[in-house]
Amino acid sequence: MRKQIAAANWKMNLTVDKAETLINDIVAAGIQPGQDQAAVFAVPFPYLQLAQKAIEGKHNYFIAAENCYSKKSGAYTGEVSVEMLQSLGIQYVVLGHSERREYFQESNQFLAEKLNIALEYNITPIFCCGEPLSIREAGTQNEFVATQLEESLFHFSKDDIQKIVIAYEPIWAIGTGKTATSEQAQEMHAHLRKVLAGKFGKEVAGNISILYGGSVKASNAKEIFSQPDVDGGLVGGASLIADEFITIIKSLK
Numbered sequence: 001m002r003k004q005i006a007a008a009n010w011k012m013n014l015t016v017d018k019a020e021t022l023i024n025d026i027v028a029a030g031i032q033p034g035q036d037q038a039a040v041f042a043v044p045f046p047y048l049q050l051a052q053k054a055i056e057g058k059h060n061y062f063i064a065a066e067n068c069y070s071k072k073s074g075a076y077t078g079e080v081s082v083e084m085l086q087s088l089g090i091q092y093v094v095l096g097h098s099e100r101r102e103y104f105q106e107s108n109q110f111l112a113e114k115l116n117i118a119l120e121y122n123i124t125p126i127f128c129c130g131e132p133l134s135i136r137e138a139g140t141q142n143e144f145v146a147t148q149l150e151e152s153l154f155h156f157s158k159d160d161i162q163k164i165v166i167a168y169e170p171i172w173a174i175g176t177g178k179t180a181t182s183e184q185a186q187e188m189h190a191h192l193r194k195v196l197a198g199k200f201g202k203e204v205a206g207n208i209s210i211l212y213g214g215s216v217k218a219s220n221a222k223e224i225f226s227q228p229d230v231d232g233g234l235v236g237g238a239s240l241i242a243d244e245f246i247t248i249i250k251s252l253k
């Protein structure tokens with residue numbers, strides 16, 4: 001059975017004290033994600049270790065980096081390698097977030113390199129895809145998102161593709177308060193699974209978790225996560241409020 005995942009993406013928010021209080025408050029709520037569930041916190045690099053400490057000994061809680069570089073090590077000032085993440089015990093990394101694609105010009109090809117190295121070091125990538133508003137308005141979102149998958153993921157083996165989590169985040173729904181309806185989310189997730197099935201086969205596609213992201217909050221999580229092809233969410237703004245994110249974890253199916 002594929003995993004249901006509630007993933008927080010803190011982005012570039014919080015100072016150290018607030019970060020520590022937030023994660024401690026959430027962990028203290030004592031929610032125990034089930035065997036096929038996970039609560040993941042993607043936090044800024046400087047907070048990785050304090051976050052790791054906060055979830056120590058808790059089952060099915062994981063920490064993620066929000067990014068990594070595509071090279072093993074070397075003269076790349078300011079970058080962070082997956083080897084460093086692995087040495088800290090980090091198990092997930094968010095790759096290809098639309099903010100990275102937009103502000104740091106990350107292409108599908110470059111992301112393929114980052115995905116390769118993440119898998120090499122046994123770190124689970126949460127690979128983000130999603131269309132901008134102009135594409136949604138033109139009605140070509142299915143082709144747009146399929147190309148993102150083809151160019152970044154289609155070189156993987158059937159084994160390796162199942163080690164990747166996908167997050168569908170329509171750019172027009174990120175931080176706007178404008179959520180895709182649960183029907184829109186289901187429609188796109190079913191399409192993504194069909195694209196994956198076309199390349200890797202139905203069984204493999206059925207094992208891949210596809211999260212929805214874009215204005216998920218406590219009040220809409222249950223409805224969105226209840227869709228058959230939606231396997232949880234990647235949550236920005238609402239993940240910065242303990243009570244909101246606690247409810248979101250509880251909303252996993």
Ligand SMILES: O=C(CO)COP(=O)(O)O
Binds near residue numbers: 097175213216236
């Ligand atoms: O980008 C997102 C998560 O990665 C979504 O952000 P919001 O939940 O703030 O819309």
